[in-house]
Amino acid sequence: MIVKTRTEVPAVDWGNGTSFRLLVAKDNMGFAVAHTVVKAGSKSPLQYRNHLEACYCISGRGQVISDGVTHEIEPGVIYALDQHDEHFLIADPDADMELISVFNPPLQGHERHNLDADGYSEY
Numbered sequence: 001m002i003v004k005t006r007t008e009v010p011a012v013d014w015g016n017g018t019s020f021r022l023l024v025a026k027d028n029m030g031f032a033v034a035h036t037v038v039k040a041g042s043k044s045p046l047q048y049r050n051h052l053e054a055c056y057c058i059s060g061r062g063q064v065i066s067d068g069v070t071h072e073i074e075p076g077v078i079y080a081l082d083q084h085d086e087h088f089l090i091a092d093p094d095a096d097m098e099l100i101s102v103f104n105p106p107l108q109g110h111e112r113h114n115l116d117a118d119g120y121s122e123y
Contacts (some may be wrong), residue, residue, distance in 0.1 A: 002027055006035055015113035016042035016089075017096070024109035032106035038062065041093040046113065047086045047120035051103045054080040060097030063090045073097065086120045 004022055012019045020035040036055070038044070055064075056078040064071050064079050066087040071079060081087065091097040 002029075010109075012110065012112060014111070015115040016044045017091075019101070021107060021109040023106070025106040026109070027106075030104070030106065032101075032103040032109075034101045034103070034107070036099040036101045038089060038091040038097040038099065040091050040096050042089075042091050044089045044113065044115060045086070045120045046089055047084065048081060048103070049084050051105060051107070052080070052082055052084070054078060054102045055099040056101075058098050058100060060095045061092045062097045064088070065090070 002023070006020045006022065009020050009022055012021060014036070017036065017038040019037070021032065022035060023029050023031070023033040025032065038060070040060075055073075057073050057075050059075055061072070061074045064073055064087055066081075066085045071077075073079065
């Protein structure tokens with residue numbers, strides 16, 4: 001059995017927030033789980049070409065935009081990027097948004113985005 005707390009795992013600055021990688025590839029579960037904090041007021045152009053990702057909102061609010069369609073994100077909403085979708089993740093300006101993110105295949109744990117580059121940041 002694997003038991004961890006958020007305080008036991010390193011915080012990774014992923015570009016516009018912090019990711020606590022609770023389960024990663026070396027845990028041999030076949031998927032990764034992260035507690036992702038998205039900075040209030042941030043807008044991140046993202047794409048996962050090597051992973052599928054699902055995000056479940058546990059606090060805060062924001063939007064995810066893909067193919068010109070905006071979806072409101074709030075606690076209790078899940079979105080899944082099942083086609084390696086290019087998307088913008090936007091946190092409302094008044095508070096951080098917190099997500100539980102699941103990746104398949106699993107992350108190694110050190111990945112971070114380059115949001116200064118043109119286009120969508122990927123890993």
